[in-house]
Amino acid sequence: MYSTIAGTGRYLPERVLSNHDLEKIVDTTDEWIRERTGIERRHIAAPGETTADLAEKAARRAMEAAGVTPAEIDFLVVGTTTPDVVFPNVGCLVQERLGIAGCAAFSVEAACSGFIYALSVADRFVATGKSRCALVIGAETLSRITDWNDRTTCVLFGDGAGAVVLKPAAEPGIISTHLAADGGYKDLLYHPYGPSRQRDPERDVEGPFIQMKGNEVFKVAVKTLQGIVDVALKANGMDQSAVNWLIPHQANLRIIQATAKRLGLSMERVICTLQDHGNTSAASVPMALDVAVRDGRIRRGDTLLLEAFGGGLTWGACLLRY
Ligand code: ACO
Numbered sequence: 001m002y003s004t005i006a007g008t009g010r011y012l013p014e015r016v017l018s019n020h021d022l023e024k025i026v027d028t029t030d031e032w033i034r035e036r037t038g039i040e041r042r043h044i045a046a047p048g049e050t051t052a053d054l055a056e057k058a059a060r061r062a063m064e065a066a067g068v069t070p071a072e073i074d075f076l077v078v079g080t081t082t083p084d085v086v087f088p089n090v091g092c093l094v095q096e097r098l099g100i101a102g103c104a105a106f107s108v109e110a111a112c113s114g115f116i117y118a119l120s121v122a123d124r125f126v127a128t129g130k131s132r133c134a135l136v137i138g139a140e141t142l143s144r145i146t147d148w149n150d151r152t153t154c155v156l157f158g159d160g161a162g163a164v165v166l167k168p169a170a171e172p173g174i175i176s177t178h179l180a181a182d183g184g185y186k187d188l189l190y191h192p193y194g195p196s197r198q199r200d201p202e203r204d205v206e207g208p209f210i211q212m213k214g215n216e217v218f219k220v221a222v223k224t225l226q227g228i229v230d231v232a233l234k235a236n237g238m239d240q241s242a243v244n245w246l247i248p249h250q251a252n253l254r255i256i257q258a259t260a261k262r263l264g265l266s267m268e269r270v271i272c273t274l275q276d277h278g279n280t281s282a283a284s285v286p287m288a289l290d291v292a293v294r295d296g297r298i299r300r301g302d303t304l305l306l307e308a309f310g311g312g313l314t315w316g317a318c319l320l321r322y
Contacts, residue, residue, distance in 0.1 A: 003126035004173030005322060007066025008290040010162040011041040011057035012277070019155070026151035033155045038253025042158025045141045050084040052054075052093035054161035055139035059094060065293075066165035067124040068133055070098040076105040077122050077281035079114025079138040079273025081146060081311070083107060088194055090139065108234035111189070112249050112310025113179070114138055114282030115162070116224060116318055119178035119306075126141030126166045127174070135212070138282035145191055147209035156209070156251070158278030175319040177224070178232050185220060185313040188213045210230045222256050226262045229307055232317040239265050242303050243319075245292065249308035250274035250284040259307065271297070290302040298322055 010249070017029035018041045024136070033039055046052065055078055063070060078090040091105035110117040119122030125131040139161035148154050166174075192206045193199045199208060225248075233240060240263045248256045250273055260270045271292045280287060285306050292298040306318040 001127050001129060002169050002171060002173035004169035005122045005320065006068065006165045006167040007062045007064070008162070008164050008286065008293050009058045009063070009065055010160065010287040010290040011054050011061065012160045013045045013049055013054065015025070015044045015046060016041050017044050021038050022155055024161055025148060026154060026275060028155055033278060037247065038272070038274050039156065039278045040275045043160055044143045045159040051080055051082050051139045051161070052097070053139045054141070054159065055090055055094050055137045055163070056097050057164040058139065058161035059098070059135055059137055062135070062163035062165050066167070068165055070100050072133045073098065075104045075125050076103060077118045077132035077134070077136055079109045079110065079118035080107055081109055081111050082141045083283055091254055094137065102127060109201045110310065110314040111281070111282045111312055112251065112284065113308040113312070113316045114310070115285045115312050116306060116308045117179055117314070118315035119164070120179055120183050120201040120316065122166050123174045123177055126168055129168070131167060136161060137161060137163040138284070138286045140281040140283045142210070142279070142281055146211055147207055150209065153210050153212055156279045158280050159285050160277055161278040162283050162290055164286055164289070168208060168271045172321050175321060176232060176235055177316065177318045178228055178235065179316040180224070180228060181312050181314040183312065187216050188220065188313065189311040192282060193214025214302040218252065218255065220313060221251065223257045224315045225255065225259045225307055225309055228315055228317045229259060229263060229305060232305065232319045236319060238319070243305045244269065244302040244303045245298055246270045247285055247288050247292070247304055247306045249310070250277060250288060251279045251309070263305070284308070307322070
């Protein structure tokens, strides 16, 4: 038995922040941001709007597309690094709103790879018959942990949520998932504080925001992503020409282009949403998937390669037949 994607959905907060808007906040230019990253605008959650709010809306759209009711969901997992609160986890918050008490509901925290990690977990439950209908969400409000005075990071991030419904199938569906991490790179990309390591204003100079050594992250991202897409193809004895669509994590256009080149894919075969969404961490891959499913580019039977990379460092890939 395999799992297969029965429906997709996404939700983006209403407020759009363009590169030109950012020019008024920090010392940057639209030209610099577009040339170095490919990003043109991003969505920002309204005051009081939380990750669970975005996640619920994306989930309802995915369930509608899949033709399932909330009552049919028996497994709920959310990839997020920006939960509403430490606990209850975002999965439980969404579960309560959907009125589906009883099923497992939890979050997976793997930064930008969070959705691929969550999808991998849900796939195992569906493919082994433990779940008949799983809801997998990637949702973030990165704007809440972004330093809006730091031009090296604030131009990159945005908020949003994407979701898929997974159901059992006799044929793949999800062909394989591949997860990896290297905590040795923990100092390249991190948030310095949490419930257990709290900020000491006398000692700590870093603010409670994303810290990133962008250049170094860039190099490791290119290397590890090229490695993991090779691993995914090799594990299934597949040639790169079998891939119809690459759905990459939307962090930087130059990183995406490097992975596409490795696969010998033209950019027409790559789903790019970062110009409109920025880097939305765990939400970026499911949102890009939903965009291309709804605009008709991705069709049933297409072979998709999903990949992501983020703080941890973590990375992962998923090969699937849509
Ligand atoms: N506007 C104008 N100039 C800027 C800006 C800005 N917003 N930001 C930096 N600069 C300047 C720098 O100060 C530097 O100036 P200098 O040469 O005078 O010192 C110059 O531009 C070049 O800076 P670099 O950091 O070398 O620029 P680079 O080409 O590496 O681009 C970027 C930076 C976009 C951050 C890139 O390194 C990148 O995308 N890195 C990977 C990010 C990523 O993938 N993160 C992973 C996921 S995030 C997560 O997990 C939450």
